[in-house]
Amino acid sequence: MFTGLSAFPLTPLDDTGAIDERALQLLVTRLAEAGVHSIGALGSTGSYAYLTRAERARVARLAVGAAGGVPVMIGIGAVRTEHVIEHAHDAQQAGAAAVMLAPVSYQPLTDDEVYGLYADVTAELSVPLCVYDNPGTTRFAFSDALHARVAGLAGVAAIKLPGDGAAERTGALRPLVPASVAIGVSGDQFAAGALDAGADVWFSVVGGLFPELALAIVREGGPASARLEPLWALFRRYGGLRVVATAASLLGLAGARNLPRPLRLLDGDARTEVEAVLRGLG
Template identity: 55%
Template structure:
């Protein structure tokens, strides 16, 4: 399942509660679009702002509405004790895979991060995706650490940050990592502006925040790349440049939340304080971009 477009939907919430009906609506859009997989409780899923009971409830809700689409559940937490509890719950609830970022307050060492993955994979019965997201965790994986972790049982994929915009450099980066990990471990690109380049460079999957809301255009890019039509994949991605520019400026979470609010899919506010979706002129700019790109429905 760790191939193709993996869509990471928003978890709509405010200071009072998670908006479960809106969460289900977002999931249903992805099921109808037939994305290759869905990942709930990733960074776009606001997992770091949720309690353990809320996270378990959302995992169960997502799995109840998967409708045959493979479902991955984020299990990152500050303490290994909590990660293990979330992993056990996700497996028992029927998750097809789990996603793990090395969440921390104190800066972690390579040995501490390896120990985390070693402890979790020891009791897993489903594949694990290593979530390499230095923008949120502030931990930078070396290729050597990726190689160590990839040897652990049940490690099924590595989500790498966005690759270089230079196609040869992107391919060299993917090939360098590929040479260090077992052949059954897939490589997935993140950073939506880099999705087409990453897939064309040889990544197996695209782990996408934008795909969690606008699956159609990203599926088209993914299918073009999978068919070997690199030029078409890049053309379709370049068409979305106004959206990529907004993500670069404001961060994907704020843009996705504002877009979902503008589309009437979630109530406003849809993020937990102190986070805020786009407002004012930035919000109006986003509205115009969505209209120009035909993403307003």
């Protein structure tokens, strides 16, 4: 399942702060019908860190049910290893095809602690695991040596690299990890370059809301990505999550308060900018 476009939808909330189940199912169904290669529920775009265990288990079941047979990967990150394992079991029971794990922490982690986290979790899994390298949120930066060490664990099937520098890093990592481990990229504006450099899969924020635009980048590369530069500029300025959540609200695909507090949708001039870019992209 770790090829092509892996689209990461929002986990929209309603005005009461509960999971907006209808909106979630609609978003996932749109992705499946567009022909994405896999779906990543409860990633950073899916606000996994803000949800309870029960909410996350429910989202996992809804996403798998709405995906129409498209493989679904479920994010399982949490601060404590035992809680990660609980989320992993919930994801597997929901029918997840894979799970994704970032080394979430409050205290800074050492390399040995991160390796131990993945060793403990993979020992409990019956589905493949994707290593989520996301220093922007975890404040933990994987070295290539640590990636190679973790990739040697049974059950590790993919690495999700941060976008900046991913094109160069893909080539550096390829000889260090088993051939069975896919190397993928996040950071949407960097995806075309990383795919051109040999990355196997793009884990996409924009693909979770605009799958057709993202699939065009998978097919065409740089020219299709360049057409989305106004959107990438918004991502750089405001963050991809707030931009896509605001866009989803403007398009009627999610409500006006679809992010978990304290996160908020863009308003004022920023919201007007998003609306203008959407019009420009058709």
